[in-house]
Amino acid sequence: xxxxxxxxxxxxxxxxxxxxxxxxxxxxxxxxxxxxxxxxxxxxxxxxxxxxxxxxxxxxxxxxxxxxxxxxxxxxxxxxxxxxxxxxxxxxxxxxxxxxx
Numbered sequence: 641x642x643x644x645x646x647x648x649x650x651x652x653x654x655x656x657x658x659x660x661x662x663x664x665x666x667x668x669x670x671x672x673x674x675x676x677x678x679x680x681x682x683x684x685x686x687x688x689x690x691x692x693x694x695x696x697x698x699x700x701x702x703x704x705x706x707x708x709x710x711x712x713x714x715x716x717x718x719x720x721x722x723x724x725x726x727x728x729x730x731x732x733x734x735x736x737x738x739x740x741x
Contacts, residue, residue, distance in 0.1 A: 642656070643655065649673065
Protein backbone atom coordinates (compact mmCIF):
# COMPACT_ATOMS: atom_id res chain seq x y z
CA UNK A 641 0.00 0.00 0.00
CA UNK A 642 1.26 3.45 -0.90
CA UNK A 643 0.18 6.99 -0.17
CA UNK A 644 0.01 9.88 -2.60
CA UNK A 645 -0.65 13.52 -1.87
CA UNK A 646 -3.22 15.11 -4.15
CA UNK A 647 -3.52 18.88 -4.50
CA UNK A 648 -7.15 19.69 -5.27
CA UNK A 649 -8.60 23.16 -5.03
CA UNK A 650 -5.53 24.47 -3.24
CA UNK A 651 -5.72 21.82 -0.50
CA UNK A 652 -3.66 18.69 -0.01
CA UNK A 653 -5.21 15.28 0.51
CA UNK A 654 -3.32 12.10 1.38
CA UNK A 655 -4.83 9.11 -0.38
CA UNK A 656 -3.89 5.46 -0.03
CA UNK A 657 -3.53 3.37 -3.17
CA UNK A 658 -2.09 0.07 -4.32
CA UNK A 659 1.64 -0.06 -4.93
CA UNK A 660 2.36 0.92 -8.51
CA UNK A 661 -0.85 2.96 -8.84
CA UNK A 662 0.63 6.22 -7.54
CA UNK A 663 1.01 7.86 -10.95
CA UNK A 664 -2.53 6.90 -12.00
CA UNK A 665 -4.12 8.17 -8.77
CA UNK A 666 -2.11 11.40 -9.02
CA UNK A 667 -3.35 11.83 -12.59
CA UNK A 668 -6.96 11.33 -11.47
CA UNK A 669 -6.45 13.95 -8.78
CA UNK A 670 -5.18 16.38 -11.41
CA UNK A 671 -8.31 15.79 -13.50
CA UNK A 672 -10.49 16.61 -10.48
CA UNK A 673 -8.43 19.73 -9.75
CA UNK A 674 -8.76 20.88 -13.37
CA UNK A 675 -12.54 20.32 -13.33
CA UNK A 676 -12.80 22.26 -10.08
CA UNK A 677 -10.76 25.11 -11.61
CA UNK A 678 -13.14 25.18 -14.61
CA UNK A 679 -16.02 25.85 -12.25
CA UNK A 680 -14.29 29.06 -11.19
CA UNK A 681 -14.69 30.78 -7.87
CA UNK A 682 -18.29 30.21 -6.86
CA UNK A 683 -19.22 33.02 -4.52
CA UNK A 684 -20.92 31.76 -1.42
CA UNK A 685 -20.27 28.11 -2.27
CA UNK A 686 -18.50 25.90 0.22
CA UNK A 687 -15.67 23.54 -0.61
CA UNK A 688 -17.81 20.43 -0.30
CA UNK A 689 -20.40 21.74 -2.73
CA UNK A 690 -17.73 22.77 -5.26
CA UNK A 691 -16.17 19.30 -5.06
CA UNK A 692 -19.63 17.79 -5.50
CA UNK A 693 -20.20 19.85 -8.65
CA UNK A 694 -16.80 18.83 -10.03
CA UNK A 695 -17.57 15.17 -9.31
CA UNK A 696 -20.99 15.44 -10.93
CA UNK A 697 -19.54 17.01 -14.07
CA UNK A 698 -16.94 14.24 -14.29
CA UNK A 699 -19.60 11.57 -13.70
CA UNK A 700 -21.73 13.12 -16.44
CA UNK A 701 -18.78 13.01 -18.85
CA UNK A 702 -18.22 9.33 -18.03
CA UNK A 703 -21.93 8.63 -18.52
CA UNK A 704 -21.94 10.37 -21.90
CA UNK A 705 -18.88 8.39 -23.03
CA UNK A 706 -20.41 5.08 -21.94
CA UNK A 707 -23.67 5.79 -23.73
CA UNK A 708 -22.28 7.35 -26.88
CA UNK A 709 -23.58 5.83 -30.10
CA UNK A 710 -21.06 4.92 -32.80
CA UNK A 711 -22.19 7.76 -35.09
CA UNK A 712 -21.65 10.28 -32.30
CA UNK A 713 -18.26 8.86 -31.27
CA UNK A 714 -16.38 11.69 -32.96
CA UNK A 715 -16.20 14.58 -30.52
CA UNK A 716 -17.25 17.99 -31.71
CA UNK A 717 -14.22 20.24 -32.32
CA UNK A 718 -16.12 23.09 -30.68
CA UNK A 719 -16.69 21.07 -27.49
CA UNK A 720 -20.04 20.54 -25.79
CA UNK A 721 -22.97 22.50 -27.13
CA UNK A 722 -24.70 25.22 -25.15
CA UNK A 723 -27.75 22.95 -24.87
CA UNK A 724 -25.71 20.17 -23.26
CA UNK A 725 -24.08 22.61 -20.86
CA UNK A 726 -27.49 24.08 -20.01
CA UNK A 727 -28.89 20.62 -19.30
CA UNK A 728 -25.93 19.79 -17.07
CA UNK A 729 -26.27 23.08 -15.20
CA UNK A 730 -29.98 22.46 -14.64
CA UNK A 731 -29.31 18.94 -13.34
CA UNK A 732 -26.61 20.21 -11.01
CA UNK A 733 -28.84 22.95 -9.62
CA UNK A 734 -31.64 20.45 -9.00
CA UNK A 735 -29.26 18.10 -7.21
CA UNK A 736 -27.79 20.96 -5.16
CA UNK A 737 -31.25 22.15 -4.15
CA UNK A 738 -32.18 18.64 -3.10
CA UNK A 739 -28.97 18.27 -1.06
CA UNK A 740 -29.52 21.60 0.67
CA UNK A 741 -32.95 20.40 1.73
